[in-house]
Amino acid sequence: MHPAYSVILFTTASGAGYGLMFWLSVAYALGLTPNSPFVLFVAMALALLLITIGLISSTLHLGRPERAMGAFSQWRSSWLSREGVAAIATYMPSGLLALLWLIGVESSLTIPLAILSAVGAVITVYCTGMIYASLRTIRQWYLGLVPANYLALAAATGALLLGFLLAAFGYAPAWTATVSLLGLAVAAALKVHYWQTIDADLGQYTVEMATGLGHLGRVKPLDPPHTRPNFVMREMGYEVARKHTEKLRRLVVAFLFAAPGLSMLLLLTVGGWGATLFFLLAIVCASVGILTERWLFFAEARHVSMLFYGSARA
Amino acid sequence: MTSLPENTGKKLGLVIDLDICVGCHACATSCKEWNTGGYSAPLSDHDPYGADPSGAWLNRIHSYEVGEGPGSKTVHFPRSCLHCEEPDCVTVCPTGASYKRAEDGIVLVNPDTCIGCKLCSWACPYGAREYDFDDGVMKKCTLCVDRIYNETIPEEDRVPACVRACPTGARAFGDLGDPSSAVSQSVAARGGFNLLEEFGYKPVNKYLPPRTGASDLDPAIVTQPERIPKPDGSAVERLFAWADQALSR
Numbered sequence: 235m236h237p238a239y240s241v242i243l244f245t246t247a248s249g250a251g252y253g254l255m256f257w258l259s260v261a262y263a264l265g266l267t268p269n270s271p272f273v274l275f276v277a278m279a280l281a282l283l284l285i286t287i288g289l290i291s292s293t294l295h296l297g298r299p300e301r302a303m304g305a306f307s308q309w310r311s312s313w314l315s316r317e318g319v320a321a322i323a324t325y326m327p328s329g330l331l332a333l334l335w336l337i338g339v340e341s342s343l344t345i346p347l348a349i350l351s352a353v354g355a356v357i358t359v360y361c362t363g364m365i366y367a368s369l370r371t372i373r374q375w376y377l378g379l380v381p382a383n384y385l386a387l388a389a390a391t392g393a394l395l396l397g398f399l400l401a402a403f404g405y406a407p408a409w410t411a412t413v414s415l416l417g418l419a420v421a422a423a424l425k426v427h428y429w430q431t432i433d434a435d436l437g438q439y440t441v442e443m444a445t446g447l448g449h450l451g452r453v454k455p456l457d458p459p460h461t462r463p464n465f466v467m468r469e470m471g472y473e474v475a476r477k478h479t480e481k482l483r484r485l486v487v488a489f490l491f492a493a494p495g496l497s498m499l500l501l502l503t504v505g506g507w508g509a510t511l512f513f514l515l516a517i518v519c520a521s522v523g524i525l526t527e528r529w530l531f532f533a534e535a536r537h538v539s540m541l542f543y544g545s546a547r548a
Numbered sequence: 549m550t551s552l553p554e555n556t557g558k559k560l561g562l563v564i565d566l567d568i569c570v571g572c573h574a575c576a577t578s579c580k581e582w583n584t585g586g587y588s589a590p591l592s593d594h595d596p597y598g599a600d601p602s603g604a605w606l607n608r609i610h611s612y613e614v615g616e617g618p619g620s621k622t623v624h625f626p627r628s629c630l631h632c633e634e635p636d637c638v639t640v641c642p643t644g645a646s647y648k649r650a651e652d653g654i655v656l657v658n659p660d661t662c663i664g665c666k667l668c669s670w671a672c673p674y675g676a677r678e679y680d681f682d683d684g685v686m687k688k689c690t691l692c693v694d695r696i697y698n699e700t701i702p703e704e705d706r707v708p709a710c711v712r713a714c715p716t717g718a719r720a721f722g723d724l725g726d727p728s729s730a731v732s733q734s735v736a737a738r739g740g741f742n743l744l745e746e747f748g749y750k751p752v753n754k755y756l757p758p759r760t761g762a763s764d765l766d767p768a769i770v771t772q773p774e775r776i777p778k779p780d781g782s783a784v785e786r787l788f789a790w791a792d793q794a795l796s797r
Contacts, residue, residue, distance in 0.1 A: 235670070297664020297684025304643035304661050311551050314667055315642035370636065370747070371673045439673075439744065446741045446755055447566075447623060451615025456622060457571070459608035462600050466675040469666065538747070539675030542610060542627060 235372065236472040237532035240294040245362055246391075246524050248288030248321075249384060252355035253392015255281040255328055257413065259352035261396070263345050268405040275335035277399045278328060281392075289321060313368050317361035324354030359388045366531075373548070374432045374535040379424060386424050387490075387527070390417035391520055394494060398513035406509035408502065414516070415498040422491035425527070429483060432534065437547035444541035455544045470537035474530070482530050490523025552638055556653035559725030560691055561631050561752035562708065563735055567759045569718040571611050571624030578713030579607040579628075579689075587694045588659070592682035604678040606689045607710055614758075623758055626719070628710075629676040629689035630743065630751030631655050636671040646686070653725070653752055654691045662686055673747050696721070724752050 258277045261267045267274060293299040306322065308315040327350035334341055363381025370376050397410030442448030463471070474482070494516035501512040538548040583606055584591040593603030607628040614621045631653055638646050638655060645662035648655045657668075657677075662685035669677040669686060677688045692708035695701065705712060711719045722731035731754075734740065740754035779785060 295665070297666075297679065297681075298662065301643070301661065301663045304645070305663060305665070306642075308642050308644050311639040312642045312667075314640065314665065318642065365667070368636075368640065369670055371671060439746065443746055444673075444744050445612060445614075445623075445625060446743055446745070446757070447612065447614045450621065450623075450758065450760065451619075454613045455610065456613045457611035459573075459576070459610050459627075460602075460605075462602055464602055464608075465604065465678045465681075466669070469669065469679070470675065537670070537675075538673040538744070541744075542675055 235532045235535040235537060236469050237529045238295045240291045242525060242528045242532070244288040244292035245384070246288075246528050247291065248285045249359060249362070249388035250391040250395060250524075251281045251284030251288065252324075252359050253388035253390070253417075254284070254395040255324075255392070256352050256355040256389065257393050257396045259328075259331075259348040259355070261409075263348045263352070266407065266409060268400065268403070270403070271335040271338045273400070273403045273405070275332055276403075277396060278332040278335065280395065280399065282325070282328060282332060285321070313361055313364040317358060317365060320354065320358040320361050324351065324358050327351045327354060355388075356385065359385050371538045372535045373435055373437055377428070377431065379428045379431060383421070383424050383428055386417065386421035387524060390414065390421040390494075391517075391524060393417045394513060394517050394520055398510065398517055401509035401513050411498045411501045411509075411512075414513075415495060415502070418491055418495045418498070422487070422495075425486070425491075437536070439538055439541060439548050441541045441544075441546060444538070458543070466539055467543055470539050471543060472533060473536070474533035479530065479534060482526055486523050486527045486530065488523070489519045490527055493519035493523075552634060552648055553650035556633075556648070556650055556725070558652040558723045559631075559633070559752045560652045560654055560696070560722070561724045561731075561754070562628075562691075562711065563720045563722070563724075563731045563740060563754045563756060564626055565718040565720075565734075565738075565756040566623050566625065567718075567756060568716045569609075569624040569626060569714075570716055571609055571622075572715065573609050574713045574715060575626055575710035575719060576605060576607045576609050578709045580605055582692060582695070582709035583687075583690070586692070587656075587690045588687050590680070590683060591687060592680050594681065604680040604687045606676075606678070606687060621758055626710075627674065627676070627743075628753075629655060629672075629691075630674060630749075630753040631689075631691060633750035633752060635749045637668040637677065640667045640671045642667070654693055655688070656690055656693065657686050657688055659683070659685050673744055673749070674751075691721075724754065 254277065258281065262274065293302050296302060305315055305318045309319045327347040331344060331347040331351055334344055360381050363384035366375040367377060367380040393414040397414050400407065400410055441453045445453050447453050497512045497516040501509055536548050541548050580591060591604045595601050596603060607626060610625040610627060612623050612625055614623050635655060638648050642665065643661050643663055645658040646668045664684045666679055669679060677686050680687045695708060696706050698706060707721045711721045720731050722729045724732055726732060735754045738756040740756050742751045743755060
């Protein structure tokens with residue numbers, strides 16, 4: 235599948251934003267955050283900024299962005315529509331919470347709003363994953379592991395962002411590094427399991443099944459319908475070479491999981507000293523890693539329709 | 549609404565006979581000609597006369613070689629939307645622009661509400677939907693919805709443009725939900741089949757398989773190699789060699 239840069243930016247930026255929103259809200263509800271409404275406001279504002287950048291970016295790949303409002307209507311059947319509804323619904327408690335923190339009002343509403351924000355963040359990221367996981371045409375996506383991957387990576391990147399922000403404001407609770415480390419470990423385990431799963435499945439559909447001509451023998455393309463690639467071939471036929479796949483997977487392991495994980499381990503070992511730097515290093519590495527991971531998620535996906543164009547299995 | 553209808557009154561669709569299709573692409577060009585001015589207008593092209601032409605077409609004709617050796621066949625294979633009974637291209641649509649009509653089962657895109665997110669094309673295993681980069685919306689076979697019910701055109705033209713254009717009669721149009729219709733009967737008689745049946749979208753369009761048996765060549769005949777006679781130095785050969793030399797002077 236063709237990796238659209240707008241969709242890569244959307245899923246990674248909004249994923250990290252929702253992860254940050256989730257940990258911030260949970261930590262606040264549990265009383266683990268510093269007693270400074272301004273710091274909490276900055277953290278929530280950063281989460282909302284990342285989410286908004288992501289959502290705006292996602293409209294860039296639309297042919298008719300001016301009609302995007304229509305996408306909220308079909309939540310009964312469409313995961314894309316559900317994601318839009320969930321994203322808008324999550325703005326309400328999180329936006330209100332950010333506002334209350336900004337003006338520094340003590341309110342009994344903040345805890346319920348934080349819980350709603352955390353729940354909304356989880357539901358929205360789950361919906362993002364399900365947009366892909368609901369497509370039967372792409373076996374690398376039609377897996378329960380896909381939304382699990384999206385959730386775990388959002389949690390890991392969001393935890394790093396929260397740890398960085400708290401450290402930058404002079405608070406460096408050890409739990410932020412621990413949560414980041416755990417998030418990275420879970421995300422790494424799920425991603426490796428995902429790669430093993432897609433590698434083990436050679437695809438159940440063949441060109442003989444696609445054309446219904448298998449009873450006559452092997453089916454080979456003779457003449458293509460057109461002289462140059464069409465939309466379907468460019469959109470669904472994008473493939474990354476096997477040798478590049480392996481290199482890029484190693485790059486993901488190194489930058490998205492190993493380097494940030496090591497950074498967190500070092501931070502936990504040496505204590506609070508230099509926490510901002512350790513988190514910053516982890517975030518820079520993880521950014522490179524997650525952009526590569528998301529690019530690979532698309533480039534490794536094989537679409538069934540390519541059977542008609544000469545792909546042997548899908 | 550992108551939820552699918554419980555059941556459709558009719559199941560209008562095409563039956564494509566792979567035995568007699570000659571791969572002339574007349575159905576594809578006729579489709580393009582009608583639809584670039586009809587319901588789907590425009591069907592944009594880019595660089596159509598240049599080195600890298602591309603564009604939105606609703607019907608594509610592949611040619612496959614099937615089987616090996618003397619018994620192998622060239623099978624021409626038109627491919628377009630199959631107007632499936634349970635397609636995800638409809639349910640994944642976030643806006644309701646992609647829909648299946650309850651009255652006749654035709655799957656359509658509303659060009660006024662489509663946002664061009666392309667998700668429906670990702671959900672189609674048949675590669676039947678093509679995005680129009682100029683129009684910013686998805687295009688697909690409409691079963692010529694603007695011909696088949698059109699009382700302003702002669703009755704014989706009230707079939708999809710591809711069916712009207714086919715010079716060999718390899719394409720037929722009708723109600724596949726009615727077992728007594730001509731299309732349903734030809735499907736029953738010839739063993740018509742679904743593409744990628746295992747996928748489970750329940751296509752309405754059917755394909756008739758290439759015939760096998762009597763028309764196939766006898767493998768014993770076609771495996772005889774062509775014999776090219778070698779020069780044997782006979783009088784006739786020497787005469788022609790002399791004539792060639794004499795005339796070359």
